[in-house]
Amino acid sequence: MSRRRRGVMSEELKTELAKDLGFYDQVQREGWGGITTKDAGNMVKRAIQLAEERLKQR
Numbered sequence: 605m606s607r608r609r610r611g612v613m614s615e616e617l618k619t620e621l622a623k624d625l626g627f628y629d630q631v632q633r634e635g636w637g638g639i640t641t642k643d644a645g646n647m648v649k650r651a652i653q654l655a656e657e658r659l660k661q662r
């Protein structure tokens with residue numbers, strides 16, 4: 605029995621990050637499985653940066 609991991613980021617956030625980082629066109633062509641590991645890592649880094657910035661604003 606395989607388990608599927610539920611994503612932590614919303615589709616909206618992932619789309620926003622992919623657009624900001626410049627590889628959204630690749631996502632549209634190939635889906636999320638078509639991005640590189642480096643791009644995925646950059647998405648995570650950027651999401652963490654955004655979360656930290658929002659926490660500082662509080």
